[in-house]
Amino acid sequence: MRLLFCVALVGALAVGGRDVRAEQPADPGGRESASAKSAAATYERLATTIIELNATEDELVKSILIGYETTAQRHLRIAGFNAERRGAHLEAAAAQIANIANEGDKSIQAVRQRLAKAGHTHNTDAETKEDYIWIDGKEKKALLDLASKIARADKDADLSALAAELTKTFDAAVKPE
Amino acid sequence: MRRLCLLVLATAWLGCGEAAPPPVPKVGPPVIKAEAAAPPPPAPSPRFSEVAREAGLATVLYAGGPDKDHILESTGTGCAFVDYDGDGRLDVFLVNSWALDEDPSRVRLKGRNALYRNKGDGTFEDVTERAGVGDDSWGCGVSAGDYDGDGLVDLYVTNFGPNLLYRNKGDGTFEEVGAKAGVADPGWGAGSAFFDADGDGDLDLYVANYIECTMEEVLAARRTTTWRDMVKVLDGPFGLRGGRDRFYRNNGDGTFTDATDAVGMTDAAESYGLGVLAADLDGDGDVDVFVANDSNPNFLYRNDGDGSFTEVGAWSGIGLNARGSAQADMGVDAADYDGDLLQDVLTTTFAQDNATIYRNEGDLTFQDVAIPTGLKAITHHALKWGCAFLDHDHDADVDVVIVNGHLYPQVDSSPDLKETYRQLPFLLRNDGGKFVDVSRDAGPGFQVAASARGLAVGDYDDDGDLDLLITAMDSPPLLLRNDTPRTGGWLKLRLLNKAGAPAINARAVITAGGKSQIREVRSGSSHQSQNSFDLHFGLARADSVERIEIAWPGGQTTTLKDVKPDQTLTVRQP
Numbered sequence: 001m002r003l004l005f006c007v008a009l010v011g012a013l014a015v016g017g018r019d020v021r022a023e024q025p026a027d028p029g030g031r032e033s034a035s036a037k038s039a040a041a042t043y044e045r046l047a048t049t050i051i052e053l054n055a056t057e058d059e060l061v062k063s064i065l066i067g068y069e070t071t072a073q074r075h076l077r078i079a080g081f082n083a084e085r086r087g088a089h090l091e092a093a094a095a096q097i098a099n100i101a102n103e104g105d106k107s108i109q110a111v112r113q114r115l116a117k118a119g120h121t122h123n124t125d126a127e128t129k130e131d132y133i134w135i136d137g138k139e140k141k142a143l144l145d146l147a148s149k150i151a152r153a154d155k156d157a158d159l160s161a162l163a164a165e166l167t168k169t170f171d172a173a174v175k176p177e
Numbered sequence: 178m179r180r181l182c183l184l185v186l187a188t189a190w191l192g193c194g195e196a197a198p199p200p201v202p203k204v205g206p207p208v209i210k211a212e213a214a215a216p217p218p219p220a221p222s223p224r225f226s227e228v229a230r231e232a233g234l235a236t237v238l239y240a241g242g243p244d245k246d247h248i249l250e251s252t253g254t255g256c257a258f259v260d261y262d263g264d265g266r267l268d269v270f271l272v273n274s275w276a277l278d279e280d281p282s283r284v285r286l287k288g289r290n291a292l293y294r295n296k297g298d299g300t301f302e303d304v305t306e307r308a309g310v311g312d313d314s315w316g317c318g319v320s321a322g323d324y325d326g327d328g329l330v331d332l333y334v335t336n337f338g339p340n341l342l343y344r345n346k347g348d349g350t351f352e353e354v355g356a357k358a359g360v361a362d363p364g365w366g367a368g369s370a371f372f373d374a375d376g377d378g379d380l381d382l383y384v385a386n387y388i389e390c391t392m393e394e395v396l397a398a399r400r401t402t403t404w405r406d407m408v409k410v411l412d413g414p415f416g417l418r419g420g421r422d423r424f425y426r427n428n429g430d431g432t433f434t435d436a437t438d439a440v441g442m443t444d445a446a447e448s449y450g451l452g453v454l455a456a457d458l459d460g461d462g463d464v465d466v467f468v469a470n471d472s473n474p475n476f477l478y479r480n481d482g483d484g485s486f487t488e489v490g491a492w493s494g495i496g497l498n499a500r501g502s503a504q505a506d507m508g509v510d511a512a513d514y515d516g517d518l519l520q521d522v523l524t525t526t527f528a529q530d531n532a533t534i535y536r537n538e539g540d541l542t543f544q545d546v547a548i549p550t551g552l553k554a555i556t557h558h559a560l561k562w563g564c565a566f567l568d569h570d571h572d573a574d575v576d577v578v579i580v581n582g583h584l585y586p587q588v589d590s591s592p593d594l595k596e597t598y599r600q601l602p603f604l605l606r607n608d609g610g611k612f613v614d615v616s617r618d619a620g621p622g623f624q625v626a627a628s629a630r631g632l633a634v635g636d637y638d639d640d641g642d643l644d645l646l647i648t649a650m651d652s653p654p655l656l657l658r659n660d661t662p663r664t665g666g667w668l669k670l671r672l673l674n675k676a677g678a679p680a681i682n683a684r685a686v687i688t689a690g691g692k693s694q695i696r697e698v699r700s701g702s703s704h705q706s707q708n709s710f711d712l713h714f715g716l717a718r719a720d721s722v723e724r725i726e727i728a729w730p731g732g733q734t735t736t737l738k739d740v741k742p743d744q745t746l747t748v749r750q751p
Contacts, residue, residue, distance in 0.1 A: 091489070098491030101501070102474065106446030109473070110419070117416035128502045140501040147492035152542060 061133045062174055064108065065100050069170045072096035076150070076163045086155070094151035100170065101143035103135050139173040221664045223569055223604060223615055225622030225645065229656040233301045234269060239288040240650040242277035243586065247398035248388065248413035249337055250277065251584045252367070252451070253562065253630025255318040255705030256648045258637060259330055261308070262349055265745075266295035267637040267709055269646060271654055272316035272334060282396040287313035290334065299638050299658075309350050314338050315392075318631075318705025320453075322371030322380045323678030324358075325431050330678060335366025335384060335705065337392075344431075359433045364389065364420045368509075370701030372455035372464045372682055373730055374440065375484030379427040380681060380700070383442075383466055385450030386420025388413065400587075407594055408587040414471055419447035422468060422476075426484075441478070441486045442466075448473035452509035453701050457682060458520055459541045462732055464682050467495065469506035469524050479541055495522060495535045499545035504530055508632070508704035511697075512566030512575045513537075514550070515610045518686065518695050525561035525579055525704070528596060532556040532564065532579060551612045552577075552605070559600050560584060563632025563704040567643045569604065571665030571715030573692050577605040577612055580647050582628030599626035602647070622657035629655070633702065635709025641667045641743060643713055648706075666716035666742035672698055672727060673749045679710035680750055684728045689742070690719030716742050 072093040079089035099105045104112060115121075116131050124130070125137040135143065146169060150162050229235075241250025254272040261268050273288030289311040293301035305311040315337040321330050329345035339361040343351035355361035364386040371380040400409040421444040425433035437443060444450070452469030459465065463480040467490075470476065474497055477490035490496030498504050505527035511520040519537035526532055531553035535543035547553040559581040566575040581600035588596035604619045605612035616623050627649035637644050638658060645657040668687065674680040684697045696712040716722065722740040729735065729750045740746060 091487070091492075094492040095489075098496075102491065106444075106448075110445070110447050113415065113473075128500055130502060137501055144492065144494075144497065144501055148494055148542060151489075151492050152540065 058133055061103060064104060065134060065170075065174060068096045068099045068105075069166065072100075072166060073163055076159050076166070080159045083155075090153055091151050094147040097143055097147035097150065097166065100173075101135060101140045101147065103133060134174050136173075139169070142169055143173070221570065221662050222618050222620075223606075223623075224620035224660045224662070225604075225657040226620060226660050227622040227625050227655055228299075228658045229654055232299060232656050233303070234271075234293060234654050234656055236271050236273065236291040236303075237288070237651070237653055238271060238273050238648050239276040239286060240274055241395075242279040242282070243651075244279055244400065245411055245584070245586055246279065246282070246400055247390075247395040248411050248417070248584075249315070249365070249390070249395045251411060252317065252387065253582075253628075253650055253704070254316055254648050255631035255703075255707070256633050256646050256654060257319045257321060257332070257707035258633045258635030258646055258709040259321045259332070259707055260295075260710075261292065261330055261332075261345060261351075262294065263329070263347075264295075264297075266297055266639065267635045268295045269293040269301055269637070269654075270310070270319055270332060270707075271648065272319050272631070272705070273313075274315045274317070274337070275313075276651075277396070284396075288316075289313045290316055295637060297639075304349070307349060309352070310343055312341055312353070314341070317366055317387075318368055319707055320369045320371060320701035321679075321707045321710075322681055322700040323674075323676065324371060324380045324382070324427060326379060326676050326678075328677035330710075333360070333369055333371070333382065335362075335369050337365045339363050340366045340369075340384065354431070358431060359435070360384075360425050362386065362423055364423075367451045368453035368469070368701055368705055370453045370455040370466075370699070372466070372700060374424070374426070374464060374480065374486075376463060376731060377427075377429070377484075378731065379429050381427045382425040382433060383453055383455060383468075383701075384423045384425070385453050385468055386422055386444075387449055387451060387471070389418040389420050389447075404585060404587075405594060407591045408585065410585040410587055414449045419444075419449045419473070421447055422450045440484060441488070444476075446473060448476070450476075451507045452524070452704060454509045454511055454522065454699075455682070455701060456511050456520060456697055456699060457684060458511065458522070458537060459539070460519070460684075462728065465541070467509065467511075467522060469509040470503070471507060472503060472505045474503045475506055475524070477541065489541055493541050494538075494543040494545070498533055499547070504533065506533075508562050508564040508579070510565045510703060513695050514566065514575050514577075514607060516574065516692070516694075518693060520695065520697065523564050523566060523577060525556075525564045528558065528560035528583060530557065532561050550610065555605060555612065555614045556603065558595075559603070560596075561603075562630045563647065563706060565632060565634045565703055565708065567634050568713065568715035569643060569659060570606065570661055571642065571663070571667050571717065572607075573665065573690065573694065573715050573717040573719075574607045574609075576607045577603070578632065578634070578645060579603040579605070580627075580629035580632045580645075582630060582650060586628075597626070599628050601626050602629060620660065622655075625655060627652060627655060631704050631706040633706045633708050635711065636669065636713065639745075641669070646706075666719060668714045668716060668722055668740065668742055669745040670696075670712040670714075670725070670727075671710070671745055671747040672712065672729075673747060674730070675750050677749070680729060681710075682730050683750070685712055686726045686728075687714055687722050688724040689714070689716045689722045691723075692717075692719075711745065 075089040075093035128137040257270040276286040318335040332343040334341040342355040374381040426436040449471035454467040466478040468476040478486035508525035522535040631648035633646040642659040647655040672680040702708040725737040727735040
């Protein structure tokens with residue numbers, strides 16, 4: 001939101017300056033030219049910051065998702081040799097995968113909701129019209145289905161195959177488009 | 178970010194002009210809509226008549242100002258069919274809120290909640306003052322249960338502001354003990370439900386909180402969102418901070434402790450909670466909690482059997498719909514619509530989105546079956562609130578009723594939207610697991626358009642079939658008496674615990690005519706409302722109920738055989 005005010009301020013100054021200039025005689029000392037250059041340079045720096053901020057946000061969210069995936073894989077591995085706690089670890093893995101699908105746990109979702117309302121959006125899924133950074137609607141659905149499958153995996157389920165499926169789905173989702 | 182800049186520009190532009198506001202639709206009582214004459218339906222057809230006025234239910238239920246500038250003015254209030262005086266007849270409790278003036282924005286009138294005693298002749302008498310329940314807070318919802326184990330049904334009223342707990346004194350009066358009991362939650366309460374979370378024999382309480390805001394913000398709110406590029410409407414819920422739901426553990430001494438975090442129900446998402454369903458969805462003997470969230474993923478808290486819960490909504494298939502999207506869920510109910518003895522979950526949603534049935538596939542996994550059941554095609558256009566499964570025609574399966582009404586009165590001023598503020602309710606007949614819309618053939622009661630919100634189901638006239646109590650915005654309630662010609666038998670089970678109060682979350686499976694059906698006694702229903710605690714079964718042409726199996730809270734069971742139909746059978750927990 002602070003960025004927005006900066007943008008609005010720069011814009012207002014530029015528009016206001018133009019109105020004033022229209023009523024004044026030609027600038028004898030070249031101040032007009034210097035002011036325009038300064039505004040452009042400031043805007044350029046602002047643009048760079050905005051772009052870098054967006055890239056930083058993308059990477060932050062990606063790192064969060066990688067954390068979920070790593071944790072999910074760990075639970076899957078433990079479920080493979082801990083028969084007593086197998087069910088709990090499979091459910092924990094499923095919960096982590098659901099977090100990937102939703103691009104965040106409940107706390108992160110609350111933050112994203114605030115950002116979205118403030119107009120800070122990213123990509124729009126063609127089918128669901130939902131905002132997303134890395135996980136589009138199709139990938140989300142695939143991840144949720146996988147989470148459900150893992151949570152319900154019986155004792156004969158091939159957990160290595162499920163882990164490989166998670167890796168494949170996750171890597172495809174977070175690779176740059 | 179681009180959208181943000183556009184928003185700023187648009188706001189600046191709007192500030193420059195003095196655009197004339199769109200005409201404000203008048204908000205008034207429900208009206209009979211002129212419907213094209215339909216060919217007579219084949220017998221037997223459902224028939225409901227709207228009889229609120231002649232039954233004496235006259236309290237106007239206020240809902241803010243005519244323009245509904247803030248979302249608080251749009252979610253409406255709930256209602257209850259509850260036997261508060263133990264005479265075996267269903268009384269009526271209505272939750273009320275305030276009327277606001279606009280320009281200048283101020284409180285015009287504080288509506289009072291109302292309690293009506295059933296006189297047994299199809300009419301009610303207003304006993305609000307005598308009973309001591311005429312509070313004038315901004316009310317939202319109601320649920321019922323005997324929290325103090327004295328055998329009397331108490332009432333919990335959610336408010337915009339501190340919630341109320343009315344302890345039933347047994348002499349026709351109540352004592353408000355919310356603060357003393359530790360459940361005067363100060364947020365914007367919506368749905369709530371009593372249930373025994375930890376199997377200790379007393380009722381705990383879950384409260385869904387919708388949004389965090391103040392009355393100052395409500396009064397200062399202006400409509401700034403352009404809906405479908407045509408009308409300016411209220412903001413929200415997006416952009417408003419969600420309220421945190423609460424779980425209150427019953428201490429067994431008439432007080433509760435906020436144990437939300439301790440039991441694993443932390444609402445970190447601050448989701449917009451509305452509907453609460455406390456039900457044993459996996460049939461393992463303990464009570465799970467489903468929370469219908471508006472525009473956020475729903476929660477499903479699995480009871481882990483030791484009084485703690487694990488939130489499994491995200492991967493269970495019930496948190497999001499089949500497309501992986503969070504719907505604007507509001508009302509909720511559960512019953513077995515497909516005859517597999519697993520309770521399926523029904524949720525209602527915003528306009529241009531369908532109501533959803535999540536089919537229970539066992540082990541707390543669910544599948545969105547809105548399309549194959551026909552629900553999507555029927556319900557997509559309407560804006561849906563209170564909902565219930567019920568067997569309205571006694572053919573031994575559960576049908577669906579949904580009451581509707583738009584959020585924005587302004588839609589009436591833009592015919593191109595093809596929306597109306599007042600809408601007709603749905604009655605959907607279950608035909609072998611598919612739903613058929615029979616609303617327009619369901620008698621005059623179903624042709625009354627209202628901006629409806631709350632819904633409670635119960636047999637108030639004791640004729641064996643289920644009637645509907647509906648709240649509507651800025652109007653008296655509607656009472657839809659079921660006058661459907663009788664073609665099938667029925668059975669009502671009144672399941673009481675050892676103290677003589679409704680045995681909340683007791684489950685009954687009956688077998689009649691070779692067909693088994695399941696029902697569960699529940700606190701909190703629909704949208705901010707409370708259904709009758711009696712379990713109602715349609716029996717079709719069965720001339721006897723071969724078997725009744727009751728699973729009581731705590732694990733006891735009772736089996737009855739060869740029970741006669743067409744009666745209300747009271748069964749007490751041994």
